[in-house]
Amino acid sequence: MEMQKLYLLVPMAPLLGAIVAGLFCRVIPRWLAHVAAIAGVGIAFAASIIIWNDVAAGHAFDGPVYRWMTSGDYVFQVGFLIDPLTVTMMLVVTFVSLMVHIYTIGYMRDDPGYNRFFSYISLFTFSMLMLVMSNNFMQLFFGWEAVGLVSYLLIGFWYTRPTAIFANLKAFLANRVGDFGFILGIGLILANFGTLDYQPVFDQAKNLAGATINLIPGDDSTAVSLMSVTCILLFIGAMGKSAQVPLHVWLPDSMEGPTPISALIHAATMVTAGIFMVSRMSPLFELSDTALSFVLVIGSITALFMGFLGIIQNDIKRVVAYSTLSQLGYMTVALGASAYSVAIFHLMTHAFFKALLFLAAGSVIIGMHHDQDIRNMGGLRKYMPITWLTSLIGSLALIGTPFFSGFYSKDSILEAVKLSHIAGSGFAYFSVMAGVFITAFYSFRMYFLVFHGEERFGKPPAQAHGHAHDGAQAAAEHHGLAPGQKPHETPWVVTLPLILLAIPSVVIGYVTIEPMLYGGFFGKAIFIDGQAHPVMQELARHFHGALAMGLHVFSLPVLLALAGVLSAWFFYLARPGIPAAIKAACGPLYTLLENKYYFDEFYERVIAAGARLLGRGLWKGGDAGVIDGLIVDGSVRVVAGIAMLARLFQSGHIYHYAFTMIFGVCALLSICIWLLRA
């Protein structure tokens, strides 16, 4: 009973913080808003640690909180499922959220929307916790949409900027396209299992492994596997939330939001909801190789092609954003290879080092007085030592340097894909392997351009970038360092979270790989059909401890990463003239990358413009033209016409009436005679 109250406390404490900071945002002082919000998240983090201990001792929980609704035979409940998977997510979410809350005190110091911002990020924490703690699809969908809402509010936080309010609408709609698939998947679950609670659905899943559904009703030749359709529909939801190609377009634009939320929502937690969801649904996905292949291929495309885009970005946040897209692709690839625990493992390590990279980027942005263009930086390591070192740690973790957290998770993904025999695994293996080089290249391109080399700041602005601004002031204001001005290290509220995130970015992989992947930590929370997809058993056979894995230096991924770093050093520090030459030589290719493969153009010019045109056409043509013009006004005209005709007879002249009468009598008589002729 005590534990159940604690479960409830975890989401409720941040919600309370959000309500205090939000409802009274105009009344309360700033310190009260951040104290309330941080206290809420801090309580949630502390409670999560206690629950983690309890779960590690073998106590799982699955039960309702309240009955939301009943209808017919269906019962919809709000409830919690507390198992190792949940508690891992709870710890990641509350820890990163706590770091971001503290960091926000420094980052948003001068912003007039300070209290509102704290309210939003606490509300986000509540929503994300409801999502991961849910024991049913309905509440999962609630959390799913609620984090989407907060993301929408936060991307558009600076609501006077045209780019921000364009980006948030785009994000919401792209997510809704995913949710469209997601809710259909949930519908199929309810229709075929009769409940939306996880446990009964998972228990029955095997019985429906062979079930089919006709794509054309009544036509058995169009029958396809029910599980494949259900899982692919559910995964479409994940593609929206976890920004997989082709629904990825919203994530780079989401960088319009303040940097703390880029770290929390658009790197560490919300965008990983799709990965979490598929892992949670592993008993379903395991039943469909088609769905797993689909997942694998989408993930590989995202991992590779989004990495390329990271190479040519000049906005510090956008480099990290494309890196996030690519890393989400890696997690998705792991899901497709049936290595769900590896995906969650990478999700966790990524949450730490990517939140670190984003917050460090934010620190650089503060130091640079809200200039985000890496071409205007250089040599910052002298001025911002803590930011420099923590960024280096984050980058080393990201590219998979041995013994860093990212090395263990990424190397496990590479191995898992190599061992997978599912359709598309060859392409996936090539993509993720090539991705290692690309990741190292773009990460260290940014690192060298920002922290090393010539100091390019403090000069008159070279190139004006319309959207490359971030910061507390209005968009119209001038950003960047004035000539002669030097960058400065940020206050402790900013650097403390960097240091606290740098620690797990280094050690968490080494410490947790053995229990998480091979020690049965997840237990029954993740289900793998060992006979059909023996990837994890194979991996376990090759695993000889974290130390041995790290010492195995001369493996292909490590060499590829090293090559990436060296290339970045050569191109951007040793011979800075080369990139421009390559850019000039590969014109069309560069244009393709610069336009992000024309996804945005296609969506804006074809889909969005087409929808508006169609709407206008149906309105003017259908409603105003046919229905009102032809039918309504037409019947008005018919009535008016008959009235006109009738009015002709109302002339007031006796002889007209007399003539009409005679004509009428004659007509009536003729009809009578004709009727009576028999």
Next chain:
Amino acid sequence: MSGLPILSLAVWVPIFAGFIVLLFAGADRDSPRARALAMLGALAGLLVTLPLYAGFDTATPAMQFVEILPWIPRFEINYHLGVDGISMLFVILNSFITVIVVLAGWRVIESKVAQYNASFLIMSGLLNGIFTALDGMLFYVFFEASLIPLYLIIGVWGGPRRVYAAFKFFLFTLMGSLLFLISLIYLYLDSGSFAILDWHRMPLSLATQQWIFLAFLVAFAVKVPMWPVHTWLPDAHVEAPTGGSIVLAAIALKLGAYGFVRFSLPIAPDASHAFSGLIIGLSLIAVVYIGFVALAQEDMKKLVAYSSIAHMGFVTLGFFLFSPLGMEGALVQMISHGFVAGAMFYCIGVMYDRVHSRQIADYGGVVNTMPKFAAFFMLFAMANAGLPATSGFVGEFMVIMAAVKFDLWIGFIAASTMILGAAYTLWMYKRVVFGAVGNHHVAGLTDISRREGLVLTLLAVCALGMGLYPQPFTEVMHSSVDELLRHISVSKIQ
């Protein structure tokens, strides 16, 4: 409460209050008194309906709180009232919305205040009459009489093209009403009774059922409104004053849908099954076609009016899936739409009172000058887009679930509202509320007053409460919905 004729009170208290307002505060100089009396009347009207929920027996599908008195004995016409789990909630919703409307018009309506408030009070009583009448002729009288106050509200306090709008409305409803009356008379001649419950039980041939179904369809489709007889609604909304739009959206649109459950489905069950494909098709057209049309609107009221039509498409869709989830989803959607569409029209009214324009292009950056209002408007916009934890989600979710169970492709088309609803609502919100201050009108806006805040808070509590805990709404429906579904699954053909 056993002895009190609660339903009669629900019908006649507001009507009586309306006449009191007219009698004691008819002149314009008495407008403060007119407002106070109207508010008392509306609150009294709401108060007398509350025992309906408190004393409602959820275990039985039978009519409750029944009152029956002979009215025109020669034709077996009775003053016969009663509610079941389907109609009871609409009586309370209607009485609640009346309070909202009186509060909404408090400072805004300056001329003919007594007449304005009296129209709403009288209409409220008549609408309660529609939801409680169990006699066909009594229903018809209330059904037609309720149009008179609505005509007056649009015609007297409406916008510049109010005559055109009222005429169009008249043209659309006239045809339906006449066919409806003919059907009622036919049913009377066939059964010798005007009791609706007798009609539910009487056997009818398939051909007769089909004619009756089609006649009812014409009458109810116009009211819902269903595609393609929906074009009167955007015009009526645009010309109506804010209060008129709220009642029109929250209650008047529910009459057609209520007609389907009270008349079409139980009286002509075999025809309902035969024509279910047609209704489902029209409903899906309403969701998709109207969704796109809403996207192209430049006038906020028209946009929300079109969005109403799309939402009502979910109601008719839910009814004709013939499952408890679909039916209850449709009913939940009707109630939720009352809160959400009512609130959306009120929000537009709040801006219109200040700027005197409904054009999206005349706004931009409202959040800068009206932050509190923007927060409320955001909540209702999200409810309109069907976000979970708001009432807008519950009905949509239930109907989509029922539709997927019925057929994946029907669910597929219905679920497109997830994208379309978000697109037209949030695109409008972006252009109106977000951005830098658009013009000097927006720059000069003042945030909501206490009275406006009260209206918005009441509606927000309803929209959120129903989204977080819909069980109290659905549990009263179960018996009646199960009974209705059982009833229409049995053929009436003999």
